[in-house]
Amino acid sequence: MDRRKFLSSATSATGLAYFGDFERAFAQGTGPIKIGLLTPLTGVVAAGGKEIVEGFNLYWQQVGKKIGNREVQVLVEDDGSNPDVSLQKARKLTEQDKVHFLVGDLLANTGLAVAEYAKTSGIPYFIPVIAADDLTQRKRIPNVIRVAGYSASQMPRPLADYVFKKKGYRKVITISQDYTFGHEQCGGFCQVFTELGGSILAQHWNPLNTQDFSPYLAQIQSAKPDAVFAMETGADATRLIQQWNNFGLKAKIPMLGAQNATDQSVIRTLGAEAEGIISSAHFAEGNDNPATKKFVAEYETAFKHLPSIYGFSHYSCAAWLAAAIKTINGNVEDRPKFLDAVRKTVLTNSPLGRPVRLDDYGNPIYDVYIRNVVKRSDGHYWNVPIETYPGVSQFWTYKPEEYMKQPPYSRSFQGIKKS
C-alpha cells in the first residue's frame, strides 16, 4: 500500500486532467511496463475469463516477461461479468495502479463500458474478444483497437456463403442470445444469406443464461428449416447443444454454429453431441498448419486442455503488442506513438501461421475457415477446417463507406433482404 499511496499522492498534485502528461514525464522508459488485464473470473462467463488469463500470460512467460530491457507486469482484475464492476476496475487499474494500457473483457457490455471510460480518460484499450461491430465502425474511438480480435458480424458471413453455395440450404432459422453480440452475428449471417436468395424462417432470441430451450426447440422443429444457425456462448451453448441432442433434433436438422458455439471452451465439456456442427472462424485448433500445431501443443502442455478462442486471441494480442512495443523501443508512455505502432504492426508470428494486419478502421483482416467439429484420435473433439475464405474483412464484400450507412444490426434490423 505504501507504494500506491506514494504514487497516488504524487499524482494528485497535478490533478486527474493532467494525468497523462505527468505520467509520461514521470516514468519515461524506465520501470516495468504495466498492463491492466480485465477479465471475468466470476459470473456467467468465468470459464472463458480464466482462459483469457492463461493465453495472455502464456506469451509473456515464453518471452521471459520482458520486452527489450523493460520488465512486463500484468495486473489481472476480475470484471465479474458485470459492466459496473468492469468500469470500476478499469478506473482502479488506470488511476491507482497506473497501468500503461488496458486489455481484455469478454462480454460486449463490459467492453463497451470500459471503451467509454477509455474515450474520456485517453488510456489505450485493446479488445481481443470484444466483438461489438461499431467499436471499429460507426463509433470508432481512436485509442480503442481490436488487436487480434474480430468484429461480430465478420465471422458468420463466410458461413452463410458456404452453406448457401456448397450445402444448398435455402431456409434457415436462427436462435441466439438476446444481446448485441448475438444480434450482430445473426445480422451478418442473415444479410449475406438473404442477399444470395435464401430466406430466414424465424429468429428466436433467448435471454442470457437460459436453462430450458424446449419452447424454442419445439417451434424450430415444427417450422422444418434446412438448418438452424445457433449463436450461443458459454453455458448457454452447452445447454442448447445438449438439449438439441436430447430432443432428437441432431439427426433431423443440421446445426450451424457461430464460432463461439463450437469453441473449445464449450465442446471440451461435450462429447459426440457436438460432432458435425459447422461453424466459421479465423482460428481452428485442429488446423494442421505448423504454427497452429506448435501453439496448440504448447498450450496443451501448459494447461492440460486445448486452447479456446479466448486463450488464442489473448496470446496473439500479447504477441502483437510486444511486436509493436519493440518498434518504439519500449516507450509506451508516448501514447500517440504507441497507438500508431500498434496500428501499423503486421503480426507475423501468430499461431495462425499467416501474417495478420489491421484494416483502416482498426479491425484485423483474416483468412476465415469453415470448420467442422470432429473427434481427435485421443477422443477429444475439436474444430477442423474444411474450407478457407481468404482475406475476409469486417466489411465482407461491401464498400466500407456504403456499409456504414446502414444501421447497426439489432433485434429489429438484421439486414434481411426481402425477395
Added chain:
Amino acid sequence: MNLSLHPLRAVIALALLCLVPVLLPGYQTTLATLTLIYTLLAMSVDILAGYAGRTPLCHGALFGVATYVVMYFVTTATGNPWLGALLGIAAAGVVALIFALLAVRTTGVYFLLLTLALGMIIWGVCQRWTSVTGGENGLRGTVRPEWLADPARFFYFVLAITALATFAMWRFVNSPFGLSLKGIRESESRMRSLGYNSAQHLIIAFVFSGLMAGLSGALYAWFNGFVSPSSVALAQSVKGLLIAIIGGIGTLFGSALGAIIIVLLENVVSSFTQRWSMVLGLLFVLAMIFTPEGLLGKLRQLTGRRRAAA
C-alpha cells in the same frame, strides 16, 4: 439516536470526511464517493427494514430507475443534468408509490418476495425495452454537470447531499411519525386498534425510502456515466440490504460502516484474491453469528450506550 445529544459528534464526523480528498487523493477519493452513494442506498433500505419492520428487496430497482432516467434524459434526450437528477428522483418516488400500494399489506417473507418480484419487473423492462434502455449494453455518456467534473469537488458535493439526506432520514425516523413506524414493527394489530392507519403510514415510509434510494441512484448516474440492467438487478437490492445488515439494521448510521466494508472488499480485497466474494460471504456468516445486531449495534452494546430500540 444518541446523535441529538451529541451534535458535536456529527460535526467531527463531517470534518473528518472533509479531509478525505486531502488524505486519500485520486482513486481513493472516487472510492469514498462510491461509499457515500451506497451508504445512502443502505440507509433508505434501513428505514423500511429497521424501523418499519418490512424488509424490502426492490431498492436496487428504485435506485436503478433513477439512474436510468438520468442517463436517458441527459444522453438520449440531451437534457439538463440537474433537471435529469430531479426527474430521476421523482421517477423513483412514483415507482415506489406503486410498489407501496401493492406491497404494504403484506408482512414478513411475503413482503420480501413481493418486493423482489416487483423489482424483477423493472429489471425485465430495462433488459427488453432495448430502444430506450439500450438492453444488455445499457446507456453511456457523461451526465455529470461540468461544474462537478473534478473528483474532489464531486466528493464534497456528494458529501453535502449525503449529510443533508442523512439528517432528513434521521429526523424522519425519530419523529412521532417514525415512532408510529416502530409501533407498526412491534405490533401492527395494536397500532391499528389504537386508531392508526398503518397502511397509510407504511406507504409514506415506503415512498420516502424510495425517494432516498432514487437520490442515491441519481448520484450514481453522475458518478458512473453508465447504466445497464445490472444496476437494477436483484444483486443491487441485495447489496443495499447487505450493507444495512452488516452495519446494523435499525441504526441508520450503521449503513456507513457497512458501505465502507463492502466497497473495500469489492475494490481492495479483490486485488489480492479472486475469491473476494467468498470473503464477503464468510464475513456475512460471521456477522450473523456474532453480531446479528450489526457492527454499529454491537459497538453500542459494548460501549453500553445502547438504548432500548423500541
